[in-house]
Amino acid sequence: MKKIQILFVLLAGFLLFQSCQEKRAYRALIITGQSNHNWMASSPILKTILDQTGLFATDIARTPKEGGDMSKFQPDFQKYNVVVMAYNGDSWPEKTKTAFLDYVKNGGGVVIYHEADNSFPDWKEYNEIIGLGGWNHRSEKDGPYVYYKNNVLVRDTAKGSAGSHGPQHEFLVKARKPDHPILKGLPVAWMHGKDELYSTLRGPAQNMEILATAYADTAKRGTGRDEPMLMTISYGKGRIFHTAMGHVGKDETHPATECVGFIVTLQRGAEWAATGNVTQQIPIDFPNVACSVSRPDYKEVTLSEDLDKISKYSIDKSTRYYTDLQARIRKVTGDPAALLELEKKMVQVLKDKNATAEGKKLLLRELAWMGSDYCLPVVQELQKDADLQEAATFAIERMKPQ
Amino acid sequence: MTTQTNRRAFLKNSAVASVGSLILPSIIPSTALGMGGKPAPSNRIVMGAIGTGSQGRSNIGDFLELNNQVQFVALCDVDTGSLQKAKEKIAKSGAKDDQRTYGDFREFLEKEKLDAVTIALPDHWHGIIYTAAAEKKLHVYGEKPICRTIHDGQTIVKAVQKNNIIWQTGSWQRSRSNFHRGAELVINGRIGKIQRIEVGLPNGNKGIGTPPVQEVPKELNWDMWLGPAPKVAYRGVSHWNWRWILDYSGGQLTDWAGHHIDIANWGAGLEHTGPVEISGVGVYPREGIYNVPVEYDFNCKYANGIEMRVCNEGRLEMGSGTTWYGDKGWIHVNRGETLVASDPKILQEVIGEKEIHLIKSDNHWQNFIDCVRSGQKTIAPVEVAYRAISVGLLGEIAMQTGQTIHWDPEKEEIIGNPMAARLLNRPYRQPWHLATL
Numbered sequence: 116m117k118k119i120q121i122l123f124v125l126l127a128g129f130l131l132f133q134s135c136q137e138k139r140a141y142r143a144l145i146i147t148g149q150s151n152h153n154w155m156a157s158s159p160i161l162k163t164i165l166d167q168t169g170l171f172a173t174d175i176a177r178t179p180k181e182g183g184d185m186s187k188f189q190p191d192f193q194k195y196n197v198v199v200m201a202y203n204g205d206s207w208p209e210k211t212k213t214a215f216l217d218y219v220k221n222g223g224g225v226v227i228y229h230e231a232d233n234s235f236p237d238w239k240e241y242n243e244i245i246g247l248g249g250w251n252h253r254s255e256k257d258g259p260y261v262y263y264k265n266n267v268l269v270r271d272t273a274k275g276s277a278g279s280h281g282p283q284h285e286f287l288v289k290a291r292k293p294d295h296p297i298l299k300g301l302p303v304a305w306m307h308g309k310d311e312l313y314s315t316l317r318g319p320a321q322n323m324e325i326l327a328t329a330y331a332d333t334a335k336r337g338t339g340r341d342e343p344m345l346m347t348i349s350y351g352k353g354r355i356f357h358t359a360m361g362h363v364g365k366d367e368t369h370p371a372t373e374c375v376g377f378i379v380t381l382q383r384g385a386e387w388a389a390t391g392n393v394t395q396q397i398p399i400d401f402p403n404v405a406c407s408v409s410r411p412d413y414k415e416v417t418l419s420e421d422l423d424k425i426s427k428y429s430i431d432k433s434t435r436y437y438t439d440l441q442a443r444i445r446k447v448t449g450d451p452a453a454l455l456e457l458e459k460k461m462v463q464v465l466k467d468k469n470a471t472a473e474g475k476k477l478l479l480r481e482l483a484w485m486g487s488d489y490c491l492p493v494v495q496e497l498q499k500d501a502d503l504q505e506a507a508t509f510a511i512e513r514m515k516p517q
Numbered sequence: 518m519t520t521q522t523n524r525r526a527f528l529k530n531s532a533v534a535s536v537g538s539l540i541l542p543s544i545i546p547s548t549a550l551g552m553g554g555k556p557a558p559s560n561r562i563v564m565g566a567i568g569t570g571s572q573g574r575s576n577i578g579d580f581l582e583l584n585n586q587v588q589f590v591a592l593c594d595v596d597t598g599s600l601q602k603a604k605e606k607i608a609k610s611g612a613k614d615d616q617r618t619y620g621d622f623r624e625f626l627e628k629e630k631l632d633a634v635t636i637a638l639p640d641h642w643h644g645i646i647y648t649a650a651a652e653k654k655l656h657v658y659g660e661k662p663i664c665r666t667i668h669d670g671q672t673i674v675k676a677v678q679k680n681n682i683i684w685q686t687g688s689w690q691r692s693r694s695n696f697h698r699g700a701e702l703v704i705n706g707r708i709g710k711i712q713r714i715e716v717g718l719p720n721g722n723k724g725i726g727t728p729p730v731q732e733v734p735k736e737l738n739w740d741m742w743l744g745p746a747p748k749v750a751y752r753g754v755s756h757w758n759w760r761w762i763l764d765y766s767g768g769q770l771t772d773w774a775g776h777h778i779d780i781a782n783w784g785a786g787l788e789h790t791g792p793v794e795i796s797g798v799g800v801y802p803r804e805g806i807y808n809v810p811v812e813y814d815f816n817c818k819y820a821n822g823i824e825m826r827v828c829n830e831g832r833l834e835m836g837s838g839t840t841w842y843g844d845k846g847w848i849h850v851n852r853g854e855t856l857v858a859s860d861p862k863i864l865q866e867v868i869g870e871k872e873i874h875l876i877k878s879d880n881h882w883q884n885f886i887d888c889v890r891s892g893q894k895t896i897a898p899v900e901v902a903y904r905a906i907s908v909g910l911l912g913e914i915a916m917q918t919g920q921t922i923h924w925d926p927e928k929e930e931i932i933g934n935p936m937a938a939r940l941l942n943r944p945y946r947q948p949w950h951l952a953t954l
Contacts, residue, residue, distance in 0.1 A: 144520040293832060302812050404811045405724035405802030430750065431727065438803050444910045445919035448936070484917070484939050505748060505946065512944035515556065516935065 126391045141389045143171040148178035149204025156322060157363035158201055159370050161228065161381070161506045163413050168382045168395060172493050179473065181205060192218035197391035199233035199362050206238070220351030224388030227357040233278065242357055246323040246348040247316035249278020258318040263291070263328050263341035270320065277317040278395070281336030283309050283362065285407050288344050288376060294340040296393040297356065299381045306407040307344075307394055308374030313341045313359040313425070315392070322349045327380075345380055356384030363438070371410045384397070400435075400444035408435070418443060426468045428474035437477045455487060462490050466498065472502035479503070483510035562886055563632045565591040567646060568624050569603035571639035572660055576687070577603060577780035580635065580658075580842030580880040583609040585593060591617045592623040593725040596738035620738055622646055627654050633889055634852050636660065637687070641746045641757040641765045641943075644669030644951050651676035652952070656683040656889045658882070661775025662906035663899065665766070668904040668942035668951075670910075671929060675954040677899040685885035685895040686902035688779045690852075691930055692881035699839075699850035699862075700784035705872045707863050709845030711823055714781045717837045718773035721811025722761050726801050728752040743943035752806060760805035760812035768809025769829070769914050774909030775902060776940070778827060781839045782908075783875065788901045792825065792908060799916030820926070827912055857883060914940045 143165050155369050158175050165171040176190045180205055192198055199220065207215070219225055227245050228268055235241040236251035247261055249295050253276065260271040264379040290303040307329065315329045315338060327345040331337025348355040358381060362371045371377060380400055383393045398415055402408040410416075422434035440461075447453035460480045464470050475497065491514065497507040544873035546944045564587050565576055573594070577799045580587045589607060594600045600655025608614040621936035624650055631698050633656035638646060643664050650657050651673070662671035663686060677684045690696045695814035703711065730750040733739040746764040759765040760772060782788045797815020802808055830837040846859035858864050868874065879894045887897045909931075914937050923932040931938040945951065 131935075142636065151713075249828050260767060280773060289831070295634060300798075304812075305831070306723075400803065403800045405807065406726070406804045408803045429732065433803050434727065445917070483944075485936060487910060507945075509944045513939050513942070517695050 116434045122272070139170060139172040141171050141386075142194060142196040143173040143197045143199060143389070144171060144190060144192070145175045145199040145201055147175065147201040148188065148393045149181050149202060149229055151203055151233070153363045154201060156369065157228075157361070157372065160363065160369065160413070161199055163382055164372075164378050165385055166377050167387065167413065169504055170386055170395075171197070171389075178202065178204065178207075179290075186210070187499040189214065192223060194225070196343055197224035197385050199226040199228055199385065200234070203230040205232040206235065212240075213401060214237065217351035219244060219355070222352035224385070224390075225350075225353060225355040226385050226388055227355060228381075229271060229311075229313075229361045229363075229371045230359065231358060232313075232359065240350075241425065243319050243321060244348060244350050244353075245318060245356055246320050246346050246355070247318040247359075249313060249316045249342060251278075253277035253317060255317070258320055260315055260317045261320045261323075261325070261343060262314075262338070263325075265397045266341075268325070269340075275315070277315055279338075280311040280313055281331070282333050283311055283371075285309050285328045286312050286332075286335075287358075288327050288329050289341065289405065290327050292324060294325070295326050296391075297345070298326055298346070299393070300397050301379070301401060304404045305402040306404060307360060307375045307376050307402075308372075308407045308409055310360050310371035310374070310377075311362040312337060312342065313344075314338045314340070315376070316343065316359065323347070332378035345384070347384075348415060354388045356388045358384060368411070370407075370409060373411055373413070374402070375410055376401050377411065378413065399439055399446070418457075422460055422464055425477055426467055426470035428471055430473050434477075440477075441481065444481060448485065454485060455489060458482065458486055458489055461486075462493050465490070465493050473499070474505055476506040479506040479510045483513040486510065486514060518801060518901055528718050543729040544564075561586055561588040562889055563630070563655060564589050564637070565593065565616075565629050565631045565634045566603065566790050567582070567593045567601045567634060567650070567854045568637040568642075568660075570596070570637065571593040572687075573599070573635070574603050576608050576658065576660075577635055578606060581607065581612055581881070581885075583688070583883055583886060586883075588612075589616055589861055591619065591625060591629045593619040594618055595621050595738040596734075596736050598734070599756070608636070613888075618768065619665065621741065622649065626650065626655075629733050632881075633654055633658065633683075640665040640740075640771065641759075642744050644672060645745060645945075645949060647673045647954070648952055649675040649679045651682050651684075654680050654682055658685045658687065659887050659899075660769045661779070661901045661902060662767075662909065663775070664906060664910075665771075666941060666943050667929065668905055669844065670906060672951055672954055674899050676952075679954060682886045683885070683892070683895060684899040685881070685888070686775065686779075686897040686899065687881075688775045688777050688902060688905070689881035690780055691783065692878040692884060693776075693854075694879075695854045695856040696780050696783075696850050697875060697877060698858050698918065699782060699841075699848050699866055699871070701842045701875045702858075702863060702866060703784035703843070703848055704875065705868055706843075707846075708841060708843030708859070711785050711841055711843045713823065713842045714825040715833055715840045715842070716777045716781050716825060716827045716829065717833040717835060718777055718813075719767055719769045719837060720831050721800070721808060721813075723805045723811075724805040725754075725758075728754070728803040728806070743946070745943075745949035745951075747946055755931045758807075763807050764806050767807060767909060768811075769910045770810060770827070771815050771906060774827075774906050777837070777851075778825075778841045778908045779897070779902065779905035780840070780900070781825060784841055784848075784904055785825075786790070787825075788821060788904055791820070791904055791929075792796040792924055793820050793926065794818040794909065794921060794923055795908075795911045795915045796921040797827075797912055797915050798912075798919075799845045810905060810913075813912065813916060815915050817908060817912070825908070827908065835850040851954065882884060900905070 147154040162173045165173045232245045232248045233250045255274045325343045328341035333339045348358040421436040421439045497503040604614040635658040637660040733751045799810035800812035817825040840849040848858045876896045
């Protein structure tokens, strides 16, 4: 009997797995295996980020190790809608290079991730695909420096090497094409998690659009220019999304890839590269100019987590969960049933004897404008609580019909 | 001498002045007309200041630069350090720094006999103190935005009208020639029929996280600083940076509504009305005590078909400033004397005698003093200031609720949305309340 149960569970699991797989409209291939960065850590991160969209089923292809026999490395690019380059290493065999170029020319999508723009300095077509690159003896022979200075796009043919960055730090990413599908609806500037700020990149930069830049502060050994961070390039019929961000090194944590700004632009950039459109919703935790926002586990925070944190809130703690809740409220104000559901959950925290007064004050602030008669008795009760009397009165006053 | 008589109708402290000027008219001939020269002390406008922080002191300085037409006799602030700095500034200008000082505006208004008062306070105090000053029949130079909520604004407008005082809003762009010229060309149809307006305001502030609670500086009366706003612990954020906290301000949006939206209304003839439909998106900080929108983008539709988009400058090709788009071209104005048009010829146009001539002022503070003397309306009266900030405040409500707001600009009510209507007002912390007029 037990065996049958187990079989049943396995079968159900398999079917569920199948159905999830079927829902995924596109296939993505991450190419890695050699890099001056921690590719062992970054490739599963990239896969997690892409799979999380529900749009992609993502495979990882690894090349042989540095100096290994490359002749057998022949991924079937044509099976994929988007190829994510997370590779910086040995040259590929001609056959593989040709297959990759055919894939792109015929309309295949490509994502160039961080150190992948260091790779293949001598492969002309690859450099056309990445638009801008750095290091590995790149120089004026490879194309101009491209950057913004005083809000003017500059193609600078000055002599010099390509690729540099100062110490890692948080920096502001600024949209230059806020209406591009990848950026549409996002804040026009957001604080990015601690990362290398790639600068002095140079390359052919043909058919390239700079979607976003970051100011490389001279105080951080930067160039004093606004350096390209997100770019799109077209090559044949292919669409390329290039993010210069997302450094993953030897450290245990990876603030650059945990950054919601990185995650979301990668997800949107990959969909755009695959299809030319972006259908993804903008998550409630997208950062803005005020501060960076991180997802250490690469997951979006849930409502119950938010409420749990609010119930434990004290004035020295993060207000992030409260701002999450505010964003959730804003999303459902047009739907009275959904708003009431949210209100009921907020009232549960108000009733919770273990919840902090400071947390309850935050909830009262919101209920003051969005609460219904449902919350009123509980709020009135809180007027008797010395710590909450003022906040409860504020809410009741505001709820009075105007 | 009719001008003098008119003037006196608006000045309470003119008893001495009238005697002086009647006896010795030849000594002070030009001052009565406000035409310059050095007035006798007795002919100066007697002023006080409530709020002597950086903006308050800046305004005091601008009044003192008016060639001795104004005498400051009293200062009021909840921070004795600010009062001291104001006195130092006054002394530096060469005037006496013998002003009486107050920490409570009620005592200040009760005891002082003034002609006019300049007021520069955090927005959450505007409702109570503007109203109280108007009720004391003082002429007011008041900082924009004139109110934190629509309800506060309605009360202030009533108070000014009821007491028939002279009011100048600190929307000084009106007294700059590029803004005036741009608005005058637009209102006289030089770009044809206006179709849409874009207003770009500064991008939002960066956050500071959540600074620790700290001891209130000895100079600062923190409870009085908070006044009608909710009681919170002091974290080192009061002067200047109150701008980034919703209890006191709406951020860059409401700060600048009194400039670029005000100018937009001036040129488009929308000064005495408001939008009928407002919708848009705000971007709010994820963390920390600063909670005003750091980005904003909303659209206002007017009954006459004009649409006004208000957003942070990073979202607009033209960046900061006001751009009117008509069916025959566009005009853009901004700080830094910026005045540009789709066709440079538009800017050469002469406004004919029978066309609309907007009030002209070359000095915003002088315009206030002139109007106090003449009894005429200032270049930035209270009703107009209220309509300018209403656009910002309605945008704030649309963004906070995530809904399209329907507004009746005649009745000044939100239509069919009781939840959003709650945001037209903010409950005051006891014992503070706004007078019902």
